[in-house]
Amino acid sequence: MDKNIEIKICMGTGGMxxxxxxxxxxxxxxxNEAGIKAAVSENCSVHQVGxxxxxxxxxxxxxxxxGEKTTYQYIKPDMVERIxxxxxxxxxxxxxxxxxxxxxxFHEKQIKVVLADCGEVDPEDIDSYISREGYExxxxxxxGMTPEKVISSIEASGLRGRGGAGFPTGVKWDxxxxxxxxxxxxxxxxxxxDPGAFMDRSIIEGNPHAVIEGMIIGAYAIGAMQxxxxxxxxxxxxxxxxxxxxxQARQRGYLGKNILESGxxxxxxxxxxxxxxxxxxxxxLIASIEGKRGMPxxxxxxxxxxxxxxxxxxxxxxxxxxNVPPIIRNGALWFARFGTEKSKGTKVxxxxxxxxNTGLIEVPMGISLREIIYDIxxxxxxxxxxxxxxxGGPSGGCIPAEYIDIPVDYESLARMGSIVGSGGMVVMDExxxxxxxxxxxxxxxxxxxxxxxxxxRIGTKRLLEILSRITDGRxxxxxxxxxxxxxxxxxxxxxxxxxxxxxxPVLSTIRYFRDEYEAHIYDKRCxxxxxxxxxxxxxIEEFCKGCTMCARVxxxxxxxxxxxxxxxxxxxxxxxxxxxFETCKFKAIKKG
Numbered sequence: 001m002d003k004n005i006e007i008k009i010c011m012g013t014g015g016m017x018x019x020x021x022x023x024x025x026x027x028x029x030x031x032n033e034a035g036i037k038a039a040v041s042e043n044c045s046v047h048q049v050g051x052x053x054x055x056x057x058x059x060x061x062x063x064x065x066x067g068e069k070t071t072y073q074y075i076k077p078d079m080v081e082r083i084x085x086x087x088x089x090x091x092x093x094x095x096x097x098x099x100x101x102x103x104x105x106f107h108e109k110q111i112k113v114v115l116a117d118c119g120e121v122d123p124e125d126i127d128s129y130i131s132r133e134g135y136e137x138x139x140x141x142x143x144g145m146t147p148e149k150v151i152s153s154i155e156a157s158g159l160r161g162r163g164g165a166g167f168p169t170g171v172k173w174d175x176x177x178x179x180x181x182x183x184x185x186x187x188x189x190x191x192x193x194d195p196g197a198f199m200d201r202s203i204i205e206g207n208p209h210a211v212i213e214g215m216i217i218g219a220y221a222i223g224a225m226q227x228x229x230x231x232x233x234x235x236x237x238x239x240x241x242x243x244x245x246x247x248q249a250r251q252r253g254y255l256g257k258n259i260l261e262s263g264x265x266x267x268x269x270x271x272x273x274x275x276x277x278x279x280x281x282x283x284x285l286i287a288s289i290e291g292k293r294g295m296p297x298x299x300x301x302x303x304x305x306x307x308x309x310x311x312x313x314x315x316x317x318x319x320x321x322x323n324v325p326p327i328i329r330n331g332a333l334w335f336a337r338f339g340t341e342k343s344k345g346t347k348v349x350x351x352x353x354x355x356x357n358t359g360l361i362e363v364p365m366g367i368s369l370r371e372i373i374y375d376i377x378x379x380x381x382x383x384x385x386x387x388x389x390x391x392g393g394p395s396g397g398c399i400p401a402e403y404i405d406i407p408v409d410y411e412s413l414a415r416m417g418s419i420v421g422s423g424g425m426v427v428m429d430e431x432x433x434x435x436x437x438x439x440x441x442x443x444x445x446x447x448x449x450x451x452x453x454x455x456x457r458i459g460t461k462r463l464l465e466i467l468s469r470i471t472d473g474r475x476x477x478x479x480x481x482x483x484x485x486x487x488x489x490x491x492x493x494x495x496x497x498x499x500x501x502x503x504x505p506v507l508s509t510i511r512y513f514r515d516e517y518e519a520h521i522y523d524k525r526c527x528x529x530x531x532x533x534x535x536x537x538x539x540i541e542e543f544c545k546g547c548t549m550c551a552r553v554x555x556x557x558x559x560x561x562x563x564x565x566x567x568x569x570x571x572x573x574x575x576x577x578x579x580x581f582e583t584c585k586f587k588a589i590k591k592g
Contacts, residue, residue: 005036005044005088008062010119012051012205013198013237018058019076022503024048025062026080034089047128051205052119054106055359057099060119062220063087102378106357109375111338113346114322115362118206123241123554124169126248129209130540135254137328138213145328147177150221154324156332158344163189163280163317164395164421164497166343166410172314175304176222179312186225187308187315188215190238191286193277194393195444196352197424200318202360203348204231207322208245212268213322216254217328219266222314226563227268230285232275242270277394277448280422281496282315284450286482295450296496317422319348339365343409347420353390353427354381366407369399373427384429390419390513394441397508398434417508419501434513434532435520438505439467445502456499459490463506473533475521480510529591535576536592541566543588550580550589 002131007027011020027046031037052060057073061085064070070093072083079097087093093195122128129135141150155170176184188211192200204211215227231239246268249255257265271289279285279294286308288294307313312449322410325346327335336344343365349372352358356378363372369389380386386401391408399406406412410420412512428437446460463486466479487503510517519525539550539559546564558574561567569580581589 002329003088004064004066006062006064007046008049008064008119009046009048010052010058010060011048012055012118012202014051014055015058015060015307016237020048020059020336021079023059023061023075023080026077027084030081030084031088036084036088047122049120050118051115051360053110053360053362054103054357057103060099062393063093065091071103072097073099073103083202106359106361106376106378108210109363109371111346111363112362113326113335113338114203114210114319114348115206115360116326117210118203121207121209123206123208124244126209126245126252133329134325135213138216138254139148139260140328141217142260142264144445147221148222150217150328151177153328154221155334157327157335158332158339158342159320159323159327159335160317160343160410162319162323162347162422164392164419165422168322171302171314172219172316173218174568175222175302176312176314179305181312182223183311184222185308185311185313186215186219186222186224186227187282187285187289187313188229188231188321189280189315189317190229190235191273191276191280191285192233192235192318192422192564193275193280193448194395194422194424195441196426197393198351199348199350199360199423201235201238203318203322204235204242208238208242209249210322210325211242211318212245212249212255214316214324215268216259217324218314218316218321220264222313223580225265227266228271228289228308229268230271230273230279230289237340239270239272242296246270276450276497278450278498279443281498282370283494284427285315286313293450295452298495303365304504315355319423339389340407340409342411343420347408347423349379349423349425351425351427353425353546354384354432355379355427356381356430364409365409368405368407370404372425373404374410377427378431379397380427382429384431386427387430387432388428388434388437390418390426390428390437390441390505391424392419392501392504394425394445395419395497395504396421396424397504398428398437398512399508400512416531417511419504419506431530433471433528434509434516434527435467435526436528436530438509439464439471441505442467442502445498449498449502452560453493453495453499455493456495456502459486459494460499460502462486463490463503467506470517470520471526471531471533473520473524473531475517476487477521479521480514480517484510502546525592532576535578536571536577537569537574537576537581538590538592539567539569540588541588543586545586545588547586549583549585552577553583555579 388398544566551559
């Protein structure tokens with residue numbers, strides 16, 4: 001056969017959920033039926049790759065023939081035979097199923113550092129990673145760099161922690177390096193728990209060796225012989241691929257005793273977390289690894305001084321560690337040329353919500369929210385108006401549409417009352433109620449509070465009670481000021497980052513959407529038409545045709561009237577389910 005064929009199938013969580021396994025099996029079968037021995041012949045391979053980013057288009061498939069790549073979207077098993085016959089055998093791509101201009105626009109403004117190999121390498125094949133300069137950074141470090149030189153390179157790059165706090169990575173490593181003691185640890189924090197966030201999971205699923213290599217380099221820099229990956233058990237695919245990658249790394253001599261004959265010993269264990277959001281906080285995470293209940297402790301001492309089992313410990317999140325190999329390979333100045341003066345490099349975000357193009361993106365620090373939402377995200381679904389963007393998950397804040405041109409970096413978002421966080425980014429439109437959004441995030445943080453300190457345990461509960469009262473139509477004069485005062489008290493008095501940031505959604509929504517709070521409290525009205533107890537459904541007589549459809553779907557029998565005559569809703573009986581509103585074809589029912 002004179003063709004060189006490579007078929008790459010997205011098998012991240014999104015790709016698997018869309019049927020990636022079945023698509024792969026269909027390709028292997030169709031190729032065999034066409035007389036092409038897939039995955040056996042040197043000139044034809046079918047293999048899995050991690051998340052391609054544009055999760056909404058899964059299953060995404062690359063067909064590469066003699067170096068020329070064609071990407072297909074929304075692929076199902078019954079579509080594969082045609083692709084094999086017309087494209088792989090016949091030489092003509094099936095244009096009906098290839099990606100369109102918006103797919104390329106989605107990637108156009110992205111700069112891939114951490115995600116550069118996701119969607120390219122087989123996450124279960126170490127040779128696939130090695131073929132793209134994998135473990136070259138480790139070889140460079142062990143063959144000619146002192147630990148101090150490694151740390152100075154990371155410091156010069158400007159890399160800051162991508163888990164939320166944004167603390168300089170090199171400074172943290174230097175603290176641990178200088179801390180007294182022969183036993184030290186490095187921990188990868190993969191306990192990602194923000195609603196709508198899937199950055200760390202996708203990185204491990206798509207390129208686990210990058211994280212492992214970053215951990216080994218970090219361990220060498222601080223003088224650690226043992227590392228842990230703390231990952232939630234709810235990520236079974238990421239856990240399985242991590243296990244495979246660790247075993248492969250040991251077999252090739254990248255982990256264990258005398259790594260690459262350098263005299264450096266280091267190995268990594270996996271610790272499964274039970275899904276407690278508070279264990280994303282480093283001292284609670286340490287307690288969990290030690291077999292204790294995951295609860296934070298006061299700082300100082302910081303983990304770099306006294307961490308796991310009382311020994312100096314560095315904790316970095318997945319994305320931070322995955323940045324290390326390319327920084328070492330390409331140099332600190334290469335990384336520092338991306339981003340802004342104080343926020344260097346790129347950042348991975350999970351773009352979700354009311355945006356057309358949802359998925360995983362990696363952008364340079366300093367890019368504007370407008371570019372992310374409209375250029376990469378394709379704008380708002382249904383051509384509705386942008387209302388706000390929530391960054392930083394439950395620890396972040398809601399930024400209104402009027403500030404859409406601000407740069408996305410640590411300092412700018414902090415000034416807006418939000419944070420970069422680990423990378424969750426939820427887009428909201430005019431149909432979202434900002435009071436209800438604040439309540440949603442408070443429900444999450446209140447449920448995830450470990451209960452150790454009173455300000456967080458009791459304060460978040462009281463905040464949630466007030467918000468629930470407001471959205472139920474029982475808001476009282478003075479509730480807004482009470483929310484502000486209580487929020488400030490919770491922030492000031494809480495022991496760890498969970499409680500210190502839990503009020504952010506409340507404070508930011510009051511700051512920018514106070515009028516919505518006032519409408520709920522004083523007018524007993526939800527402007528977005530979301531809060532059920534504040535809704536009223538009425539029939540507009542001049543639009544009503546008397547078709548009786550609304551009356552037939554009303555479960556409470558609250559709609560009365562003669563056929564072909566305008567109907568009315570008996571408010572005392574109406575349960576505000578919205579069935580009539582959704583059913584009416586004539587837009588005769590008003591919700592407000």
